[in-house]
Amino acid sequence: MSSTDQNQTVSPEATPKAAPDSVNPEPKVHESPASKSSGWAVFMFFMIGLVGSLLSGWILFPEILYSKKNQPIDFNHAVHLDMVSDGCESCHYFRDDGSFAGMPNMGDCIDCHEEAQTDDPEEIKFVDEYVTPGIEVPWLNHSKQPDCVFFSHSAHVIGADMSCKSCHGDIGTSEHTRVYEENRLTGYSRDIWGHSISRLGKSRHEDPKPMKMNDCAKCHKEETGHKGACFQCHK
Amino acid sequence: MKIDRRSFLTYTTAAVLGGAAGSMLTPAPWKLMDDAAIWTQNWPWTPVPEDGEVTYKQSVCTLCPGGCGINVRLINGRPVKIEGLKDHPVNKGSLCPMGISGLQYLYGPSRVTSPLKREGKRGDGKWKKVSWDEALAAVSGKLAELRANGRPQSVACITGSDQGTIPNLIGRFLTAYGSPNYIRSATAQDAIEQAIYLTQGKQGTPVFDIENADFILSFGSGILDGWGSPGRMFNLYGSQKPAKKIIQIEPRLSDTAAKASQWMGINPGTEAALALGLAHVIIKESLYNKDFVENFAFGFDDWTDENGKSHNGFATMVKKFAPEKVSRITGINKAEIVSLARAFARASKPIAINGRGHGAVAGSIDESLAVQSLNALVGNINKSGGISAIPDSNYAKWPEVNIDEIASKGMQQPRIDGAGSEQFPNTRYLLNRLPVILNAAKGDSPVQALLVTDANPMYTLPDTVATKKAFDRIPFIVSFSPYMDETASYADYILPNHSFLERLQDVPSHAGISRQVISLAKPVIQPTYDTKHVGDSFIHMAKSLGGFVSNAFPWDNYEAFLKETLKNQWRKLNRKGIIEIEHNLPEPLAYTFNTVSTKFEFYPTARDSAKQKKSALPSYTPVPIEGDIQRFKLVLTPYDSIRLAGGYMANAPFMTKTVDDEVLKNQFGLVEINPATAKDLGLKEGATALLTTPKGETTVQVHLYEGIKPGIIAMPRGLGHTAYSEYLAGKGTNINTLIGPIEDPTSGLDMAWGIRAKLIRI
Numbered sequence: 001m002s003s004t005d006q007n008q009t010v011s012p013e014a015t016p017k018a019a020p021d022s023v024n025p026e027p028k029v030h031e032s033p034a035s036k037s038s039g040w041a042v043f044m045f046f047m048i049g050l051v052g053s054l055l056s057g058w059i060l061f062p063e064i065l066y067s068k069k070n071q072p073i074d075f076n077h078a079v080h081l082d083m084v085s086d087g088c089e090s091c092h093y094f095r096d097d098g099s100f101a102g103m104p105n106m107g108d109c110i111d112c113h114e115e116a117q118t119d120d121p122e123e124i125k126f127v128d129e130y131v132t133p134g135i136e137v138p139w140l141n142h143s144k145q146p147d148c149v150f151f152s153h154s155a156h157v158i159g160a161d162m163s164c165k166s167c168h169g170d171i172g173t174s175e176h177t178r179v180y181e182e183n184r185l186t187g188y189s190r191d192i193w194g195h196s197i198s199r200l201g202k203s204r205h206e207d208p209k210p211m212k213m214n215d216c217a218k219c220h221k222e223e224t225g226h227k228g229a230c231f232q233c234h235k
Numbered sequence: 236m237k238i239d240r241r242s243f244l245t246y247t248t249a250a251v252l253g254g255a256a257g258s259m260l261t262p263a264p265w266k267l268m269d270d271a272a273i274w275t276q277n278w279p280w281t282p283v284p285e286d287g288e289v290t291y292k293q294s295v296c297t298l299c300p301g302g303c304g305i306n307v308r309l310i311n312g313r314p315v316k317i318e319g320l321k322d323h324p325v326n327k328g329s330l331c332p333m334g335i336s337g338l339q340y341l342y343g344p345s346r347v348t349s350p351l352k353r354e355g356k357r358g359d360g361k362w363k364k365v366s367w368d369e370a371l372a373a374v375s376g377k378l379a380e381l382r383a384n385g386r387p388q389s390v391a392c393i394t395g396s397d398q399g400t401i402p403n404l405i406g407r408f409l410t411a412y413g414s415p416n417y418i419r420s421a422t423a424q425d426a427i428e429q430a431i432y433l434t435q436g437k438q439g440t441p442v443f444d445i446e447n448a449d450f451i452l453s454f455g456s457g458i459l460d461g462w463g464s465p466g467r468m469f470n471l472y473g474s475q476k477p478a479k480k481i482i483q484i485e486p487r488l489s490d491t492a493a494k495a496s497q498w499m500g501i502n503p504g505t506e507a508a509l510a511l512g513l514a515h516v517i518i519k520e521s522l523y524n525k526d527f528v529e530n531f532a533f534g535f536d537d538w539t540d541e542n543g544k545s546h547n548g549f550a551t552m553v554k555k556f557a558p559e560k561v562s563r564i565t566g567i568n569k570a571e572i573v574s575l576a577r578a579f580a581r582a583s584k585p586i587a588i589n590g591r592g593h594g595a596v597a598g599s600i601d602e603s604l605a606v607q608s609l610n611a612l613v614g615n616i617n618k619s620g621g622i623s624a625i626p627d628s629n630y631a632k633w634p635e636v637n638i639d640e641i642a643s644k645g646m647q648q649p650r651i652d653g654a655g656s657e658q659f660p661n662t663r664y665l666l667n668r669l670p671v672i673l674n675a676a677k678g679d680s681p682v683q684a685l686l687v688t689d690a691n692p693m694y695t696l697p698d699t700v701a702t703k704k705a706f707d708r709i710p711f712i713v714s715f716s717p718y719m720d721e722t723a724s725y726a727d728y729i730l731p732n733h734s735f736l737e738r739l740q741d742v743p744s745h746a747g748i749s750r751q752v753i754s755l756a757k758p759v760i761q762p763t764y765d766t767k768h769v770g771d772s773f774i775h776m777a778k779s780l781g782g783f784v785s786n787a788f789p790w791d792n793y794e795a796f797l798k799e800t801l802k803n804q805w806r807k808l809n810r811k812g813i814i815e816i817e818h819n820l821p822e823p824l825a826y827t828f829n830t831v832s833t834k835f836e837f838y839p840t841a842r843d844s845a846k847q848k849k850s851a852l853p854s855y856t857p858v859p860i861e862g863d864i865q866r867f868k869l870v871l872t873p874y875d876s877i878r879l880a881g882g883y884m885a886n887a888p889f890m891t892k893t894v895d896d897e898v899l900k901n902q903f904g905l906v907e908i909n910p911a912t913a914k915d916l917g918l919k920e921g922a923t924a925l926l927t928t929p930k931g932e933t934t935v936q937v938h939l940y941e942g943i944k945p946g947i948i949a950m951p952r953g954l955g956h957t958a959y960s961e962y963l964a965g966k967g968t969n970i971n972t973l974i975g976p977i978e979d980p981t982s983g984l985d986m987a988w989g990i991r992a993k994l995i996r997i
Contacts, residue, residue, distance in 0.1 A: 038242075045246040049253025057261020065266070095288055146276050147283045186273040193269075197262045212269075 326466025534838025862991025
């Protein structure tokens with residue numbers, strides 16, 4: 001089986017023009033085996049492209065899209081949770097006006113950590129680098145949403161009696177901070193999109209839940225029977 | 236497999252197609268699309284509001300003398316909104332557009348961010364940043380040099396207010412230094428104050444108890460356009476009872492006039508004639524308050540002085556102002572004059588007020604006296620719903636200043652502006668005369684160094700060209716402005732003060748309310764830039780000057796000075812943010828006035844002693860406006876709007892945004908003209924025209940407006956800035972470039988209400 005035969009049957013460019021070309025002796029010069037694209041080769045290259053992009057899209061792309069960062073201090077939630085009386089709300093509290101304070105700031109930390117209480121190197125680092133000079137710790141917030149999104153913790157935690165865990169996962173028992181994967185394009189955490197780049201499958205119970213708009217809508221549909229109106233969040 | 240060009244292209248195409256097909260089956264393109272959308276929201280120039288804890292700080296607005304209480308909303312300590320303070324006695328929660336947009340003064344690009352020294356020619360805008368030490372040393376050095384040369388009186392200081400501890404601290408500095416030339420910018424209040432002084436013998440802040448009046452006769456006061464304290468006036472309109480009448484008398488249908496019970500279009504500058512015409516009717520029909528006039532007034536009837544010379548009384552004098560004649564002068568028909576006079580006199584609590592628009596121009600003393608006489612005729616002096624005067628605030632106490640010989644000699648020199656001189660004995664400050672005096676001075680300029688704070692004379696003084704020429708003659712100009720205003724941009728040094736939300740200051744209300752209210756402006760934010768409290772700058776300079784000047788300032792800084800001068804009132808003021816002192820009106824049957832006659836003087840004897848050749852009684856003489864009537868057939872009058880700040884503080888850019896297309900279009904200011912006049916001149920709506928006055932010319936667009944009298948054209952104050960920032964400069968025309976000052980013969984204050992003008996289509 002010569003490659004020429006194959007070429008004549010498979011190659012798209014060869015088929016319609018094959019007859020007139022064979023009449024004309026001159027083009028035969030180009031009909032050398034090497035000069036014709038092999039159908040298999042074309043398919044092979046197509047597949048190389050296909051598989052290559054599949055691999056890079058599924059495996060390489062997430063690696064490139066997210067940079068990995070560590071929190072400035074390796075914070076131990078478990079230790080803190082043991083020592084406070086009011087659970088998560090001891091530090092992540094609601095202000096008097098009902099708004100949610102979010103990450104505690106230096107004013108909150110300084111109550112206990114004016115001086116290091118243990119010889120834990122992370123605590124000493126925290127006191128030396130942040131408490132003493134009075135600098136806010138630049139925590140990397142896994143749940144930070146774009147400015148156009150208005151989310152009320154009050155409506156969910158107080159109004160709907162949801163636990164922190166139901167969205168943020170079991171962070172309260174963690175002994176170390178996780179690696180913060182930052183989307184290089186948007187600057188937000190990978191947690192918002194969800195760890196699965198395909199957004200398929202269900203996240204584990206103890207993991208933080210994805211927080212894209214569809215995730216909000218899905219839960220709202222399940223819990224309230226309606227996805228909610230645009231202006232509930234986009235004000 | 237040999238690859239030539241053709242097969243290479245084929246294989247590449249195949250690979251690309253494969254790649255494209257494959258990528259569609261990966262999350263990458265869909266994820267990137269989503270991310271790209273979010274990426275666009277995070278462009279660095281997209282403003283992102285601060286998120287965090289919401290707090291409120293109470294303070295008082297110092298953008299105008301109104302003294303409205305403000306409640307500043309902060310997020311994470313950053314001021315994000317200014318609201319009116321609900322329980323403040325002046326404004327009760329209302330606030331004007333300027334106060335609401337006040338944050339733009341804090342964050343806007345017109346701030347002076349550090350001390351600056353001029354490089355290049357004046358007004359070129361070339362500056363060198365210098366340290367505070369260097370700037371203060373340079374200014375103190377210059378002041379020390381002038382003092383050493385025995386010329387302390389050649390230092391003048393222009394301020395925006397003379398009430399409160401900052402102006403008093405500056406006054407104290409000048410006294411210890413040896414200069415009598417402390418000059419405060421004038422407003423209509425000066426003329427009213429003087430009229431009250433002349434008739435009642437009482438020096439103080441005029442009180443208009445408008446809230447308790449039921450018939451308000453306003454001679455052009457822009458009650459809704461920024462007159463007095465705007466917050467207070469908004470409340471007045473908001474709570475109008477059906478029985479309350481507001482009669483607005485002005486040549487133009489302003490917002491105030493449009494919202495009044497009645498608008499009377501008057502020929503501009505003839506308000507005094509109308510007031511006297513109303514008095515004529517009231518007296519003729521015997522509608523005046525006889526109890527007050529007979530028992531507590533002097534000069535109503537004809538009288539004979541101790542030399543046996545007989546004088547006409549007020550009643551005789553107003554006989555000249557019969558409604559027919561007044562109708563001819565004012566353009567208001569006779570029947571309306573008569574019915575207005577009757578309605579005013581018969582109302583249970585009528586009040587007459589004056590001061591045009593915002594009250595930026597003092598106006599004529601005759602006019603203020605005529606309006607005061609109207610109030611006296613209905614007997615509403617020192618009464619609820621009437622007119623009275625609060626003595627100047629004296630809540631702050633400080634030790635006497637001991638001055639040395641140089642200062643003493645300096646202080647004995649006459650004031651440069653002529654205030655308090657034999658010619659103008661009852662006037663305290665005459666800023667409007669300064670340019671003329673400086674330009675006329677032979678040899679050295681009488682002002683060798685000028686300090687300017689809370690004032691912008693290069694913009695606000697009429698006749699900008701003459702003002703600039705006068706300032707050119709001053710060798711050393713220092714501005715303490717937090718903003719690059721017209722005067723700051725013409726200075727040699729700028730020692731920027733903190734902006735209004737960053738500085739500590741006591742603010743005595745000066746806006747006619749019937750109580751003395753002293754509020755405390757507390758910093759709501761730490762200074763954003765390298766600025767210094769003007770009080771601290773003066774204390775620093777005093778200490779550098781040494782000797783008696785330094786001894787007059789034993790305080791480390793302004794805060795210490797404030798605490799010490801307020802003594803036991805400081806704690807209350809600091810805690811509550813406000814001190815209120817009730818203004819007790821005298822018993823109605825025990826009216827005594829501090830005048831020579833101890834009565835209300837329809838014939839103000841104090842004016843008589845001012846060596847006036849004519850009778851001291853208020854009269855009407857047309858204010859001579861500039862310009863040849865043959866060449867300039869129209870009359871240009873400025874007007875004020877609540878949406879434009881015409882004073883030393885420029886508009887916040889948000890305010891300019893609220894200005895209609897009929898006032899400012901693109902870069903052109905519009906001039907209002909009656910359609911009939913426009914037709915005569917061949918001008919159509921929107922036509923571009925050249926507006927010329929004896930003082931200057933400008934290109935304007937024409938706006939046909941039925942609400943202005945034929946022959947009159949009007950433009951607003953507050954446009955045409957040349958400094959500040961690109962958001963303010965070059966928009967419209969500064970009307971002060973087209974108008975000149977006219978001196979009132981009694982007070983020396985500016986009484987110009989317009990100028991002759993012509994409008995030619997181009």
